[in-house]
Amino acid sequence: MASLLRQIVAGPRSRHPEAGLDLCYVTSQIIATSGPSGTYPQRAYRNPLDQLVKFLDNKHGEDWAIWEFRAEGTGYPDEEVYGRVRHYPWPDHHPPPFRLVPMIMASMRNWLHREGGESEKKGRVVVVHCKAGKGRSGTMACSYLISECGWEPSEALARFTERRMRPGFGQGVSIPSQLRWVGYVDRWTKGGKIYVERQIEILEVHIWGLRDGVKVQVEGFVDDGKAIKLFHLFSKKERTAHGKAPPGGFLTEMISDLAGFPGTPTAPKPDQAVERDASSNSKVSAPVSEQSSSSEHELGEEAGGEAVIFIPSKRLILPTSDINIDFERRNKASMGLTMVTSVAHVWFNAYFEGNGPEQNGRPDDDGVFQIDWEKMDGIKGSIRKGTRAFDRLSVVWKAYDPEPGRGRKEIIIPEPSADSPVPQMAAADWKGNNETSPGEANSVKSASEYETDNDSFEGLKANLTPDDESSKNGASSTDVGSHLSSD
Secondary structure (H helix, E strand, C coil): CHHHHHHHHHCCECCCCCCCCCEEEEECCEEEECCCECCCCHHHHCCEHHHHHHHHHHHHCCCEEEEEEECCCCCCCHHHHCCCEEEEEECCCCCCCCCHHHHHHHHHHHHHHCCCCCCCCCCCEEEEECCCCCHHHHHHHHHHHHHCCCCCHHHHHHHHHHHHECCCCCCCCCCHHHHHHHHHHHHHHHCCCEEEECCEEEEEEEEEEECCCEEEEEEEEEHHHCEEEEEEECCHHHEEEEEECCCCCHHHHHHHHHHCCCCCCCCCCCCCCCCECCECCECCCCCCCCCCCCCHHHHCCCCCCEEEEECCCCCEEECCCEEEEEEEEEEECHHHEEEEEEEEEEEEEHHHHCCCHHHCCCCCCEEEEEEEHHHCECHHHCCCCECCCCCEEEEEEEECCCCCCCCCCEEEEECCCCCCCCEECCCCCCCCCCCCCCCCCCCEEEHHHHHCCCECCCCCCCCCEECHHHHHCCCCHHHCCCCEECC
């Protein structure tokens, strides 16, 4: 019965024919597996931890180590895997805080190629897992192939899908924001593997074709990436409507005029526009415009909506360059209640949208991120978003400067070298029940919640925990990627 349950839960993912476990070899050095568990009831339908450890011991002896990405908790104590586990947790269905990527890549590289005093340690493997061993694990497995092995993003994504998924059951990495992050990793690699973390201020959120009953909020990572925090829920008082939204080039003109930026050149023709993962990496003074793909005859459902600008009543500062814009639409039901009819969100990173890798690690000070409804993330890591909430979104942002004229504080994060200790993050409570998001969307909520105006601020944390090898060398988390510089 337990074996049958595991097969059902594994669903579209490939199982290893020899071990009978939900895992695969992405390459000879990278294993992707769903999160194992040593306790019931999870053990009945997940990979049993003792069976996974036995398989790894038999196949690889002491030459295996785990990289786990579960902010919800691993489901087992470190001792059950001989303490041979590195922790870089972040919430399910989301991309990682990008500041984790250099550390994850370097620690995997060092385990495979340097640790143990050899130029290359033959036979070692990296075991990556999240919950299902698909989205978060696939994002990092593909990132390693791109940044450390020289693969093209399309090749890495295709390999992971080929090895991890059963034929005809979709992509291995399928969440749009995680795919955007894979593109970021490719640009980070080509740009010299430098990342600059900055606080970002959200100036305005422009929405075309906004339907009725849509809640718009801004979120970001806190607690070293283990949790997502709601920083601002826009209220009706912060909303200005500008009528129906004309198609095409009106997007550029409206952003420029209403945000107070200088005039922009004529928008490129559709066949001239260049797009990176559904976002435009243009400067604020010249945001790229293109013909919207959501014309009324293509929608096949409710059309229309307003052109709306949301301007926060207080300064809206996020602690990192990772920004999430979240939407929830509700329709009124009986007895004063409302039903959630659509849920969508999108993550972007201002360092990459500001062209940092292409400018030697000096990103633009401001910019505009744009995306269409069709390219948003859906609920629970799916592409399902429900009924249309809007047609197109643009977010106007700038790097936060608390003391203008004195130089903006930035955290420059290079990839640790082969000779440097690599920090890891503090693990989430392995027993679970960890709060990782502002709250799950309930199917029924009170209509009075529409009036809520909730905004808050939280500073950037850099509380890193060195891994075992770093601790032996007496290294601290401040040795890598935590120094400040000023422009």
